[in-house]
Amino acid sequence: MAETGELAGRRESALLEVRGLRTNFNTKHGSVRAVDDISFSMARGETVGIVGESGCGKSVTALSIMRLISEPGRVEGGEVLFGGRDLLKLSQSEMRKIRGNKIAMIFQEPMTSLNPVLTVGSQISEVLRLHERLNRRDAAARAVEMLSVVNIPAPEKRVHEYPHQLSGGMRQRVMIAMALCCKPDVLICDEPTTALDVTIQAQIISLIEDLKDKTGAAVMMITHDLGVISGISDRVIVMYSGRIIEEGTKMDVLTNPLHPYTEGLLNAIPRIDLDCDELKVIPGMVPNPAFLPEGCHFRPRCADARGICLKEPQPVAAAGNTGPRTVRCWKYLPDWRSA
Amino acid sequence: MATYILKRLLQTVIVLWGVSLVTFVLMNVVPGDPVLLMLEKRATPEAVERIRHEMGLDRPKTTQYFDFVSKAARLDLGRSYFTKEPVMTALTRRFGVTLRLASSAYAIALLLGISAGVASALQRGGAFDSLVRGGAVIGISAPVFWVAIILQMSFGLRLGWFPISGIRSDWSFVLPAIALGIRYMASISRVTRTSMLEVISQDYIRTARAKGLAERVVILKHALKNALIPIITLAGSELGNLLAGSMLTEWVFAIPGIGKLMVDSILMRDLPMLQGTVLYIAVVFVLSNLTVDISYAFIDPRIRYLKGD
Amino acid sequence: MSDTVRKDSAPLSGLTGEQEPKFPEQVDGSSRKSGGFLADSAERLFENRLVVASAVVLLVLSILAVFAPLLAPYDPAGQVLSDSLQGPRANHLLGTDEMGRDILSRIIYGTRISLSVGIVSQLIACVIGVLLGSIAGFYGGLTDTVISRSIEIFSAFPELLFAIGIMFVLGPGVINVFIALGLLSWTSYARLVRGQVMQLREMEYTQACIVCGGSNARIIVRHLLPNCFSTIIVLVTLGIPGAILTEASLSYIGLGVQPPTASWGQMISTAQQYISFYPFYSIAPGVAIIITVLAFNIFGDGLRDALDPRLRV
Numbered sequence: 001m002a003e004t005g006e007l008a009g010r011r012e013s014a015l016l017e018v019r020g021l022r023t024n025f026n027t028k029h030g031s032v033r034a035v036d037d038i039s040f041s042m043a044r045g046e047t048v049g050i051v052g053e054s055g056c057g058k059s060v061t062a063l064s065i066m067r068l069i070s071e072p073g074r075v076e077g078g079e080v081l082f083g084g085r086d087l088l089k090l091s092q093s094e095m096r097k098i099r100g101n102k103i104a105m106i107f108q109e110p111m112t113s114l115n116p117v118l119t120v121g122s123q124i125s126e127v128l129r130l131h132e133r134l135n136r137r138d139a140a141a142r143a144v145e146m147l148s149v150v151n152i153p154a155p156e157k158r159v160h161e162y163p164h165q166l167s168g169g170m171r172q173r174v175m176i177a178m179a180l181c182c183k184p185d186v187l188i189c190d191e192p193t194t195a196l197d198v199t200i201q202a203q204i205i206s207l208i209e210d211l212k213d214k215t216g217a218a219v220m221m222i223t224h225d226l227g228v229i230s231g232i233s234d235r236v237i238v239m240y241s242g243r244i245i246e247e248g249t250k251m252d253v254l255t256n257p258l259h260p261y262t263e264g265l266l267n268a269i270p271r272i273d274l275d276c277d278e279l280k281v282i283p284g285m286v287p288n289p290a291f292l293p294e295g296c297h298f299r300p301r302c303a304d305a306r307g308i309c310l311k312e313p314q315p316v317a318a319a320g321n322t323g324p325r326t327v328r329c330w331k332y333l334p335d336w337r338s339a
Numbered sequence: 340m341a342t343y344i345l346k347r348l349l350q351t352v353i354v355l356w357g358v359s360l361v362t363f364v365l366m367n368v369v370p371g372d373p374v375l376l377m378l379e380k381r382a383t384p385e386a387v388e389r390i391r392h393e394m395g396l397d398r399p400k401t402t403q404y405f406d407f408v409s410k411a412a413r414l415d416l417g418r419s420y421f422t423k424e425p426v427m428t429a430l431t432r433r434f435g436v437t438l439r440l441a442s443s444a445y446a447i448a449l450l451l452g453i454s455a456g457v458a459s460a461l462q463r464g465g466a467f468d469s470l471v472r473g474g475a476v477i478g479i480s481a482p483v484f485w486v487a488i489i490l491q492m493s494f495g496l497r498l499g500w501f502p503i504s505g506i507r508s509d510w511s512f513v514l515p516a517i518a519l520g521i522r523y524m525a526s527i528s529r530v531t532r533t534s535m536l537e538v539i540s541q542d543y544i545r546t547a548r549a550k551g552l553a554e555r556v557v558i559l560k561h562a563l564k565n566a567l568i569p570i571i572t573l574a575g576s577e578l579g580n581l582l583a584g585s586m587l588t589e590w591v592f593a594i595p596g597i598g599k600l601m602v603d604s605i606l607m608r609d610l611p612m613l614q615g616t617v618l619y620i621a622v623v624f625v626l627s628n629l630t631v632d633i634s635y636a637f638i639d640p641r642i643r644y645l646k647g648d
Numbered sequence: 649m650s651d652t653v654r655k656d657s658a659p660l661s662g663l664t665g666e667q668e669p670k671f672p673e674q675v676d677g678s679s680r681k682s683g684g685f686l687a688d689s690a691e692r693l694f695e696n697r698l699v700v701a702s703a704v705v706l707l708v709l710s711i712l713a714v715f716a717p718l719l720a721p722y723d724p725a726g727q728v729l730s731d732s733l734q735g736p737r738a739n740h741l742l743g744t745d746e747m748g749r750d751i752l753s754r755i756i757y758g759t760r761i762s763l764s765v766g767i768v769s770q771l772i773a774c775v776i777g778v779l780l781g782s783i784a785g786f787y788g789g790l791t792d793t794v795i796s797r798s799i800e801i802f803s804a805f806p807e808l809l810f811a812i813g814i815m816f817v818l819g820p821g822v823i824n825v826f827i828a829l830g831l832l833s834w835t836s837y838a839r840l841v842r843g844q845v846m847q848l849r850e851m852e853y854t855q856a857c858i859v860c861g862g863s864n865a866r867i868i869v870r871h872l873l874p875n876c877f878s879t880i881i882v883l884v885t886l887g888i889p890g891a892i893l894t895e896a897s898l899s900y901i902g903l904g905v906q907p908p909t910a911s912w913g914q915m916i917s918t919a920q921q922y923i924s925f926y927p928f929y930s931i932a933p934g935v936a937i938i939i940t941v942l943a944f945n946i947f948g949d950g951l952r953d954a955l956d957p958r959l960r961v
Contacts, residue, residue, distance in 0.1 A: 068548055093553075100550035107549075112542040116641060117564045127550050162640040178550070350800070357801030365813045476949075480889065480941035482896050485916055485934040492923050492930065583806035587897055591920075602901055605816055617805075617813055625804050 014041035014081075015218050016065075016103075016186050021078035023057075023064045025289075032290045034060045034073065036242040042186065047212065047219040049233030049250070051226060051265075053286050057242040058222045059108075062188045066105055067095050082186070101131040104179035108191040110171035114163035120147075120174045121159030124181055131182045146177040150207060169200035173207070180211055187212070188220045193228060205231055226269060230254055235323070238262050241287055241297035244315070248325025258318055258327040261298050296330065308335060344633055351629050358621045359411060363404050366614045416615035421607060426615035429600060436506065437596035440515055441578075441585050447520035448527055448581075449574060455524070456531025456570075457563065463536065471528055478525025484587040487518035491591060504593040511594070519588045523577050530573045534566040541565070568639055575631025579624030689878075692954040699950030705943040713759040722750035724757040724910045733926050742932050745915075746922065751929065754910035755936050761911045762940055765825055765895040766888035772830025774884055777837025778876075782868050784838070785845030796842070799835045807832055811894050815903040825904050829891045837883055844876045878955040885948035889941040896937055912937050 023035040035057040042048050050058045064075050067087060080087040082103065087095065099105075107113040115123060124146055125139035134142065140159070147155035150173040163171055172192060179187055189208060193201035209232050212219050221233060229236055229250065236253040238246040238261065246259040257263040264282035284301035287293055293300050295310040302309070308330050315328045330336050391397050395406060410416070416426035459471035494514055495503035502511045538544065539562050547561040548554075586598030593599070597616055604612035694700050712719055721741075728748035736743045742751040784795035805813070814828035848854055849872070857867050898904030899913030907914060912933040919929035 066549060068545060096551040096553060098551065099548070100552075105549045107542060107546060109542050113546045115543040115547065115561050115565070117639060118561075126552070130551060164641050175546075178546075353797060354800050354804050357797065358804050361801060361805070362813075365817055369817050476945055477938065477942060480893075480945055481938050482893050482900075482913070482916075482934065484897060484900050485930075485937065488916065488920060488923065488930055489934065492927050496924055579806035580808070583808040586808065586812075587900065590901065601812075605812065605901070605903065613816070617809060620809050621805050624806055628804075 015044045015046075017041040017079075017081040018061075018065065019079040019081065021061065021064055021080065022076045023060050023069060024074055024076050026072045026074065027290070029290055033292070034242055034289060035064060038078070038239075038242075038244055040237055040244065040247065042218045042220065044185070044218055045212070045216050047209075047221060047232050047234045049229035049236045050220060050222045050239060051224065051229050051236060052239035053224055055286060055289065056239045058239050059190050060242075061239075062105065062190050062220065062222055065188065066099060066103065068099075068105075097131070100127050100179075100184075101182045102184055103186040103188065104182070104184040105188040105190065106172070106175050106179050106192045108194050110168050110175055110195060113175060114171055116163055119160050119162055120166070124159075124174070124178050127178055127181055142181065143177075146181045147174070149180075149211070150174070150177045152177075168196050169204065172196060172200075172204055176204075176207065176211070180215060180217070183215050184217055186220065187217045188222070190222045191224070192221075194223070194225070201228075208232070226254070226265065238265070241292060242289065243297065243328065244326075245298065245328045246326070248318075248320050249323040251322045252320045252325050256321070258325070258332060259298075259329050260302050260304050260331075264301075296328075304331060306330070306336075343636060347629060347632055351625060354625055355622065356408075358625065359408050359618065360404070362614055362618045362621065363407055365617070366610055367400060367403075369608075369610065411618065416618065417611035419604075419612045420609050426611050429612065430597060430615060430619055433595060433597050433600050436594060437582070437585055437589070437598060440512060440519065440589065440594060440596060441581055443512055443516035444519035444523070444585070444588075445574075445578070445581060447516055448523035448577075451520075452524040452527030453531050453570065456528040457535055457558065457566075459528065460532045460535035460539065461558065468532075471532070475525040475529045478521050479529075481522070483519060483522055483584045484591055486521055487515065487588050487591040490514045490518050506594055511592075515588045515592045515594060518591075519581065519585055522584065523574075523581055526577065527570060527573060531566065531570055534569045535562060538562045538566045564638070568635065571631055571634060571638065575628055578627040579620070582620050582623060689954045693950055696950055698946055702943040702946035702950070705939065706947060709759050709763060709940055709943070712756050713763045716757050716760055720750075720753035720756040722753040724749060724754045725908050726750070733922060733929070735926070735928060743926075743928060745929060746918065751915075751932055754915060755912070755933060757910040758912045758915065758933065758936065759940070761822065761905055761909065762892045762895065762937070765822070765829065766892045766944070768826045769829030769891045769895075770833065770884045770887040772826060773833040773887065774837050774880060776830065777834035777839075778841050778873065778880065780834070781838035781841030782845045782872060782876075785842040786849060786864065786868055786872065788846070792842070795838070799838050799842075802831075803835045807890070808894060808897055811898055812901075812903060815898055820903055820906045822905050822909070825895055825898060828898075829894055832894070833887050833891065836887070837880065840879055840883065841873075841876050844879060845872050848872050848875055882948065882952045882955055885944065885951050889944040889948070892937065892941055892944070 018041070019039050021035055021038040022033065025032045025034055038057075038061055040048070050061065052058050060069065060073070063069050065080050065087065067075070069075060075088060078088065082098070087098065090098070114120065121140060121143045124143040125134070125136070128134045128139040128142050129136070132139075144155045144159050147158055152158050152170060152173050158166070158170075163174070166174065175192075187208075192208065193204050196204060205228060208219065208221075211217075219232075221228065223229060233250045236246075236248065236250050237244055238253065238259065240261050246253060246257070246262050248258075253262060254266065257266055261282070264280070267280040268282065282301055287297060287300070296302070296305070296313050299305045299309040311330075313328050313330045313333065315326045316332050318325050318327050318332055388397075395403060398406075414427050416430070418425050419429065422429075455471045455475075459468045462468050491503050491514060494500050501514045502508070503514075505511060539558075544557060544562055547557045552561070582598075585596065586601055588594070589596045589598040590602045597619065601613065601616040601620075603609075604616065694703075726749060728744070731744055731748040732746050734740065734744045740750050740752065742755065745751055745754065780795050780798075784792040802810075811828050811832050814831060815824060818824040818828060845868070854867065854871060857871055862871075895904055895911070896913030896916070899911045900917045902914075902917065905911035905914060907918075915933040916930055919926070919933070923930050
């Protein structure tokens with residue numbers, strides 16, 4: 001496999017690298033594995049899209065990287081390498097120096113993610129005063145500047161307003177300003193547009209894309225919307241039931257999906273350029289994380305499943321046209337033909 | 340915002356008018372002739388009639404009521420039947436004592452109640468949480484006067500650490516303030532805990548953590564300010580109950596405050612004095628509720644925005 | 649590949665039939681067998697061991713109150729002056745009071761006063777409050793304004809102060825305590841029922857009833873109030889401990905139940921004179937009050953969480 005060497009080469013230059021990350025939720029019914037052995041890396045200035053249905057573990061992955069998983073969840077294993085250090089081994093105070101500074105995050109719900117009793121200005125300048133040690137006046141001035149960077153009109157007025165006085169799109173712009181004000185190396189966006197109107201969604205996405213180019217930050221774009229992915233990502237990671245099942249460049253994954261699940265996802269998108277009478281849907285439902293099927297988690301819904309799928313498939317490198325790619329499916333393993 | 344405050348003020352005026360009416364009606368349907376109560380049993384009918392006229396008791400009830408309201412508005416609440424002292428003078432003289440007792444109790448309740456509630460919410464399910472929750476439910480279940488008696492007996496009488504009655508020094512206020520404060524401390528810690536638990540599961544707390552803020556800042560700045568809203572409501576509505584509760588505490592510890600004045604006037608059936616104290620406590624209660632409502636607007640910008648225009 | 653950014657989650661949620669995969673906590677919830685509202689509530693209520701314990705305590709207290717003449721070892725009024733103010737011992741488990749009466753028997757008889765005051769006063773308050781609250785909520789307009797203002801005026805007095813005022817006018821006695829505490833607490837029922845009726849009035853099914861020409865009284869009684877039922881039950885249960893405490897305070901200052909009837913508050917008041925050498929006399933009735941009020945508070949909290957969590961402060 002020629003790509004393995006190339007993959008290894010990429011890893012050395014990686015800005016952020018996640019290795020074997022596992023996060024569990026402990027419930028009365030025992031431990032539920034929300035994120036199971038996730039590994040991927042991000043290079044400087046790269047946009048990686050993580051796609052999957054809600055509950056597949058993409059948000060938990062992001063929160064685990066930030067170490068913001070709260071009870072009853074726990075990161076059980078793995079490494080998150082950033083700047084030569086394993087974030088999972090840092091002390092709380094060292095981790096706080098990274099959060100909001102080197103790695104920033106934007107959340108799904110702009111309506112509830114801003115503190116209702118503080119002005120947007122003070123919420124932005126708080127980050128600057130903390131990480132850049134600015135004094136009150138300089139931080140306030142920078143907050144106004146940041147609001148204009150994210151294209152909020154009349155920023156010197158808006159800075160004194162409270163979140164409830166702003167629209168959803170405006171609030172998400174404030175979140176972006178807050179996340180970018182310390183020029184982070186990595187920006188994690190957890191479904192940043194899901195709660196917004198369609199027209200606003202496109203604006204927010206292009207704003208993120210634009211600011212990424214200006215600041216050179218690597219962006220992790222978590223979404224369930226393949227449209228968002230196709231708009232901005234360099235690379236795509238597809239997750240299903242807590243695992244990465246396919247990874248590759250955007251072009252490869254979207255035009256030539258290898259995993260039956262990815263194929264199903266793409267088939268389910270309504271397309272204007274093709275005549276079709278009905279959308280194809282993947283039969284069945286996402287498995288309950290407390291009762292995962294044996295072997296490949298997608299097996300019960302997979303049209304191609306065979307007996308061998310009862311055993312756990314391992315990720316395998318596959319041929320990509322525009323870059324390295326991996327897939328986690330027995331179909332691409334040598335044992336498939338004999339099964 | 341100004342409209343909101345104005346509206347609220349107008350409402351308060353109506354409530355105050357209702358309070359005066361209720362107080363007046365209560366005191367005028369009391370069985371027994373107040374004049375006969377005041378005078379010696381052997382007073383001549385002429386003397387009774389003369390005093391009745393002097394006090395204006397022979398006029399129609401409506402005239403008496405308007406008289407009462409217009410005088411009360413000028414802070415004239417009549418004179419005590421027995422000491423002949425103006426009721427207002429007696430109230431002002433004793434107000435300081437009650438204020439001192441109530442504010443110390445209030446401070447204890449707020450300070451310890453909020454910190455216990457916050458700590459308990461942060462360690463949900465832990466030993467400290469169980470302790471606070473258990474202590475709080477016992478605290479709201481114990482009668483104030485009984486707690487006062489038990490404290491008086493154990494720390495005053497048995498151990499001799501604090502004075503058991505009267506006000507000789509600042510130490511005299513310690514036991515009464517604790518006795519009075521415990522109940523409100525309990526209810527405030529309960530509300531704080533519930534409110535904090537709700538707030539710390541909110542998205543904006545996660546945002547605050549994602550910014551890299553220290554846990555102390557997340558809790559004290561981002562969480563507590565949001566959690567304060569229900570706490571203020573409770574603290575405001577409990578202020579009146581605290582004043583009423585101070586009545587029994589003052590009685591147990593023989594502290595010459597408004598509460599003791601009221602219980603004394605009940606026992607002596609001193610109507611003007613009783614009417615005055617009831618009106619007085621009700622007015623303080625109404626005004627404290629008004630203050631709470633207005634202070635919301637400063638803490639929660641959403642109210643300022645919604646009700647202000 | 650289309651470059652439009654989609655708002656709806658069509659590509660993925662379409663596959664799953666809108667079924668959100670449940671996360672651990674929710675998994676617990678969904679695994680619960682569902683068996684009707686009452687069965688569910690009862691199951692939730694008795695899940696908590698503390699609530700079960702408080703229910704047992706309340707049951708024991710009710711039995712003590714009802715069968716006091718059978719269960720009390722002595723006549724609560726039986727004086728043996730030669731045997732006064734003696735501490736606990738074999739034949740008088742909680743000792744004797746200043747007239748040589750058995751304290752345990754007086755405390756057992758005291759449950760009758762406390763429980764009946766708590767329950768009857770809340771029922772009175774409930775009737776007044778539900779009546780006025782539903783009228784205000786249903787009719788709105790001027791009726792609502794008058795009733796709402798009265799609620800405000802009546803709640804402008806601190807509870808104990810108001811109770812003292814009414815008792816002062818009515819004079820002491822158990823019946824008067826019922827009335828005073830009933831008049832004191834109707835406002836909280838009225839306020840809640842008014843709010844709920846107002847909301848329910850706007851529901852389609854109520855509107856349908858109005859259109860069909862159902863009489864107002866019928867709509868209120870048959871359609872609106874049953875929906876407020878669980879709220880009312882919770883309010884009654886949580887109102888009882890407050891009433892018991894207020895009765896104790898009234899009796900303590902001599903405005904409540906009069907001697908020789910045994911009431912806990914009044915026992916504490918009498919015992920206070922002997923506190924320097926016989927503190928046990930003061931402690932015993934206080935503990936009785938705490939146990940009773942505590943049991944009602946815990947049971948009420950449990951009931952609220954099971955029936956109507958929205959009432960949580």
